[in-house]
Amino acid sequence: MDKSILCNYFNSKKCSSCHLLPNSIEEIKNQKILSLNEIFSLEVSQGLIIRDMIETPKAFHSRAKAKFSVGGTSNDPIIGITNKNLMITELEECPLHFEIINNLLPTIKNLIKTHRITPYDIKSKSGELKGLIIKSNSEQDQLILRFILKSKKHLEDIKSFMLTIQEKFNYIKIISVNIQPIPHQILEGEEEIILTKKNTITEKYENIELVFGPTSFSQVTPYIAHKLYKKVAEIISTNNCQGLLDLFCGVGGFSIIASEHIKWGIGVEISDQAIQYAKQASEINHIEKLTFLSGDVESFLESYNENKPDVIICNPPRRGLNNNICDHLKTISPNMILYSSCNPITLQRDLEYLSDIFIIEELIPFDMFPLTKHMEVLAILKKKH
Structure with a gap:
């Protein structure tokens, strides 16, 4: 079915932001999966599994x-x-x-x-x-x-x-x-x-509340954000992770929602205000096992000498990580890295750099940006033995 009939702006060529709109929902999903397979073609040939797209039940009126x-x-x-x-x-x-x-x-x-x-x-x-x-x-x-x-x-x-x-x-x-x-x-x-x-305003994720201010980063499609946070928490629980580092943590969404499954966690974010909101959310939700620090992620990792985490969560900007940060991840050498990215190209670059120490088990795409070529991708990395 041609979904473009539902958008007058696209039909009249006033807006082409949703450039995949002429295609059916199924065709759009297939195009995104195909693009991931192309970007990770080498890894797929070596056994990487790309899961099916996690989709929103409706694309229209989904963006917050x-x-x-x-x-x-x-x-x-x-x-x-x-x-x-x-x-x-x-x-x-x-x-x-x-x-x-x-x-x-x-x-x-x-x-x-x-x-x-x-x-x-x-x-x-x-x-x-x-x-x-x-x-x-x-x-x-x-x-x-x-x-x-x-x-x-x-x-x-x-x-x-x-x-x-x-x-x-x-x-x-x-x-x-x-x-x-x-x-x-x-x-x-x-x-x-x-x-x-x-x-501030609050966002509910089942029994957890997160806190956001005017300048806080937040995912644009809440339904998919809920699914992403929940999937990360499930993976942490299934793998019996006790300690975590949450890098580029923003207002603390990943670590706060996963907190019931761990014994301790540290979140790091460059924005003082985001860290303030993460601390507020911890208080609201009566969570005492998390510590949130304001600072540069690379500097934090360079001086980190505390408990070894079982899992490190990374959610960097579109530019991804740099080699220094990746080297620090190798040095800390957690059992697992969960890397959430809105840019599959920089994700592939970073995962290739990490591949001497970690194996990519699977990629899970999330349709965070319906009707466009963009998506959020969660990569699950395990340390090689």
């Missing part, structure tokens, strides 16, 4: 996080995506997003008009409002709304309508302003100004 560019004028703002001509294409009813995200956009447009907030123009580098970032939890009862501004010129305007929008949409728990003064491809700047009293 949306990033929008804002263009046009204060009288006629456009909320959407930046096209190849550096113009903004309207995208207010993207069928991938949670509906509560799309429902906000008409009201935000009206407030932009009423308060004459000038959208940013990429070509002339003029204007103020560059974009919006909206994130919901999976229950869709807590939402973060972030305005990306070039400067603080319209900060008071946003403060003035903050209560109005929260009264209309009571699930908006956090409103913040991010200042990005640089005409840069990176949407977010370093300064985040939280305007609401509340500065």
